[in-house]
Amino acid sequence: MITFLKKGLLTTVQDLGRTGYQRFGMPVCGAMDPFALELGNILVGNLRGEAALEATVLGPTIRFDTTEIFAVTGGDFAPTLNGEPIEINRAYRAAAGDTLALPLAKSGARAYIAFAGGLDLEEVMGSRSTFLKGGIGGLSGRPVQDGSEIRLRAPVDDLPDLEDRYVPADLLPAYGNAVEVRFTYGPQEDLFSAAGKRTFASHPYTLSDRCDRMGFRLNGPAVELAPGCDGNIISDGICFGAIQITDGQPIVMMADRQTTGGYPKLGCVIAADLPLLAQLKAGDKVRFRPVSVAAAQAVYRRQQKILDKLEKRFALRPPDPAEEPPLCGRFLIHVNGVEYDIYLEEQYDA
């Protein structure tokens, strides 16, 4: 079990979100920086989508009541274990009575603390993510409080190769406080003038202090609408990273966004760059660069491959055949005296 000595600014339980219910108006929620969440889980041998803690700018102080394995990922909150600095992106063992503190974000805005064995909290509609406005998920739909306690579902007090469980920085997204994020145009790009689109793609925008889990308001040069567009549309779906323009200024829709909305969307931040955005603080700068969907998906697949490889490296159990893609065949091939075991996977649907 873990006990919160200090709750931090906003500490919530998040996994990869409550998918499948957007058509019913249910926000997805989930980690703002899904890469960091998955990385933390991989380091401690969890499934990638396991629920973990998301800390915001000022992190919590946690006491371990039993021996546990944990990892801190995402923003660098200068974490300490019993007062001694520890690294981010590395798994550690904490003994009963140890204290983990994440005092303040040195860089980034959101840190994730993953615990081996996962958090023993009820799933609501298929997810443990906290939906703050709806008051469900995580700790009864609320942020962590001083004195909150969470049990672990399948606690682990040791992991094989614990000292090797770390991830070098070159595998991480290029986090920073002045970043370039890529976006794809659409679905309402034709409601903006050519000049408006040029403005958006060629000037830096500053993250305002109106930035939370629902959306990030940015300040910068006004994005001009096309002639005849009044800045409203009949409601349409909203994706994670969607760039809405209201009164000329962009709002990027984040994890707790409403599922539908009536403002035109110029584009959407690509999935692989959402972590860069999620780690910005008010006052940080961002430039937007348009890319094709094909380019965006190539970047995304590369990012997923990094996580796939790390997952294989740190996996505790042999892969579950039920989770593997369907096999078309398996061959044993000998090349220059080396035996290769080839699995041929069916690609996409036939």
Next chain:
Amino acid sequence: MARILTSSDCSLCVEFGDTISKEINRQVRAFTLAVEAAGIQGVTELVPTYRSVTVHYRPEIMGYARLYERLHGLLNGLAAADIPPAETIRVPVLYGGVHGPDLETVAKRHDMTPEQVIELHTAPTYLNYMLGFMPGFCYLGGLDERLHTPRLTTPRVRIPAGSVGIAGSQTGIYPLDSPGGWQLIGQTPLRLYDPKREKAILVDAGMEIRFFPIDEREYERLRRENYPEEFVSEGGENP
């Protein structure tokens, strides 16, 4: 003609128009059913709205070009698609009193009696075009013009879940406690949204809704029992 637009690198937006109309809703519903029936690998979620269907997918399983082709093919076959009749959900409402504090105001504004408001409100079959704004919130079409009423000038801080109200040309039900400026004419004991229930949200896009009046005793009984099945039936007035 429908257009396939990019809404992100993990979703496509199939757009059928930019107005609120029954015909567009019919196409949205037909397309949603067609994509569901096609069972396309990598497609994770469909979000129908007034104007479009957002198709979410996993690019590591299904690439953009292939999905575009599949959706294009489904669009071409759409005219012949067989749409099953819409399900209808009957929503019991206790009108007036503490449950509908604005019923008298709405009646006075339109020179009617509260009974006439109830009659006009329970007469139509409403089409649920889409859900959004909050879990289980329905965008209903079909409110009688004679009941169109502006929002309150000062919104209430807390409107209890189940409240039935009118705002402009819209009528709707608050699925959970929230602030709001709707004119409240009644309250339903039916929990449209209950995250702990197996079917968390009772109403889907394309379903039809009918309101019917109940008395205080019935309200209390239904609030305790809350059997949603008895209010859902297949086959409304859709073609």
